[in-house]
Amino acid sequence: MTETKMDNTPVTGIPGARLWLMSLRPFSFTASIMPMLLALVLSLESGVIWWVYVCYFSSGLLLHAGTNVLNDYYDFENGVDLEGDIDPSHLLPQKLVSPRFMKVTGHLYFGVGILVGSLIGIERGGLFVTLGITGAVLAYFYTGARISLKYVALGDVLVFFLLGPAMVAMGVWALQGTPGWEEVLISGPMAFLVASILHSNNLRDIHSDREAGVQTLAGLFGLTYSRHFLSILLLVPFAYTGSLIVAGLLPFVSLVTLIALLPAIKVMRTVYATSEPHDLSDLTMRAAALHLIFSLLFVGTLLLWQTTGIG
Numbered sequence: 001m002t003e004t005k006m007d008n009t010p011v012t013g014i015p016g017a018r019l020w021l022m023s024l025r026p027f028s029f030t031a032s033i034m035p036m037l038l039a040l041v042l043s044l045e046s047g048v049i050w051w052v053y054v055c056y057f058s059s060g061l062l063l064h065a066g067t068n069v070l071n072d073y074y075d076f077e078n079g080v081d082l083e084g085d086i087d088p089s090h091l092l093p094q095k096l097v098s099p100r101f102m103k104v105t106g107h108l109y110f111g112v113g114i115l116v117g118s119l120i121g122i123e124r125g126g127l128f129v130t131l132g133i134t135g136a137v138l139a140y141f142y143t144g145a146r147i148s149l150k151y152v153a154l155g156d157v158l159v160f161f162l163l164g165p166a167m168v169a170m171g172v173w174a175l176q177g178t179p180g181w182e183e184v185l186i187s188g189p190m191a192f193l194v195a196s197i198l199h200s201n202n203l204r205d206i207h208s209d210r211e212a213g214v215q216t217l218a219g220l221f222g223l224t225y226s227r228h229f230l231s232i233l234l235l236v237p238f239a240y241t242g243s244l245i246v247a248g249l250l251p252f253v254s255l256v257t258l259i260a261l262l263p264a265i266k267v268m269r270t271v272y273a274t275s276e277p278h279d280l281s282d283l284t285m286r287a288a289a290l291h292l293i294f295s296l297l298f299v300g301t302l303l304l305w306q307t308t309g310i311g
Contacts, residue, residue: 002019012061015097020146021106023097025089027288031163031194032064033057034295035187037173041303042183046176055119055239056174059132060167062113063139069106071143071150073099078148080212110140120174135166151214159198164191186249189237189257190298193291196233200287203230203271227271234287237294251311254301260294 015023036057040048075081076092076099091097114136121129141147142158149158168187169179202209202218210219218226241257244250261278267286274280305311 004188015091015101016058017067019091019096020105022089023069023072023091024065025072027089028068028135028188028197029061029064030288030292030295031159032060032167033133034292034299035167035190036060036171038187038295038299038302039168039175039183041299041306042168042172042186043175044303044306048175049123052120052123052174053171055116056171059117059120060111060171062116063136064163066106066109066113067139067142069109069141070103073102073106073310074143074145076102078151078214079210080214081211082283110114110136124174124177128170132170135162135170138162145212150216153215153217153220155202156195156198156217160191160195163194164188182249185243186302189244190291190295192233192237192240193287193294196230197284197287197291199226199230200267200280201284203227204277204283205276208278223277230271231268234268234290238264241298251301251305253304253311254298256301257294257297259297260290263290263293 039056062092072081072090072092076090081090081093092099092102114133116128117132117136120132138149138158139162141149142155143150149155152281164187165184169184172177172183199218202216203223206216206218206223206226209216217229221229238258241250241254245252245254263286266291267283270286271280271283301311
């Protein structure tokens with residue numbers, strides 16, 4: 001049986017494997033995978049309980065998937081993503097999947113993710129589970145039915161926190177038994193670049209979001225200052241990494257992350273050279289690619305330091 005949207009146009013009910021994968025927005029998964037790998041590297045010296053890490057990693061990925069899918073669903077239902085949307089990852093405006101499919105699977109990912117993450121409580125206790133569920137609830141309300149933190153300019157802050165310090169701290173806690181402030185500090189450079197992915201998206205959609213009544217940081221700042229803010233998010237990680245090296249929290253070889261400065265500058269030049277935000281259709285994917293390049297270098301050099309002492 002087909003399901004209809006508000007314009008009564010039939011859309012597909014159950015998509016094939018390719019559309020199912022596209023509905024997850026898998027290109028964005030590096031935003032959660034890399035901090036979870038960072039937590040693993042930071043915990044190697046203390047020994048790793050691998051079943052705990054598998055639960056932590058699986059839960060984080062499921063919650064990220066649920067957030068992506070429900071974000072697309074509620075943005076569509078609330079009239080934020082409309083027909084003609086320029087983002088190729090938005091399947092609902094293109095009538096490639098049904099709203100019911102997105103709603104059901106999004107909630108399923110959240111439910112299974114919370115269940116799998118709660119198993120870590122066997123090792124780490126009730127407080128860990130409580131804080132983990134609190135994080136999941138915040139992610140759920142990034143775009144929710146009644147509360148949407150994204151719509152009141154809190155999305156950037158939430159993404160920075162959940163996919164940065166919180167993700168790393170919970171991972172270290174799961175693996176070592178206690179979270180540490182040093183690990184939270186070390187998560188900072190990658191957290192800024194995670195925030196840049198969302199801000200890139202909101203900068204591109206600044207006009208359509210405003211027309212839909214959605215207030216993002218990009219909308220509050222305006223086009224000019226949003227460009228400046230994105231530049232800050234892209235450049236701070238390099239200075240931050242340098243300060244961590246000076247403080248002895250990272251090895252000298254972590255300066256290799258400067259390789260990622262070139263694509264960061266290219267993204268900035270594109271943003272400043274493009275007069276119309278809707279022409280930045282690939283900006284979000286470019287920001288995600290930058291985050292991946294930087295994070296691989298960042299985590300890789302830390303792994304080298306932890307395992308060989310080379311730094």
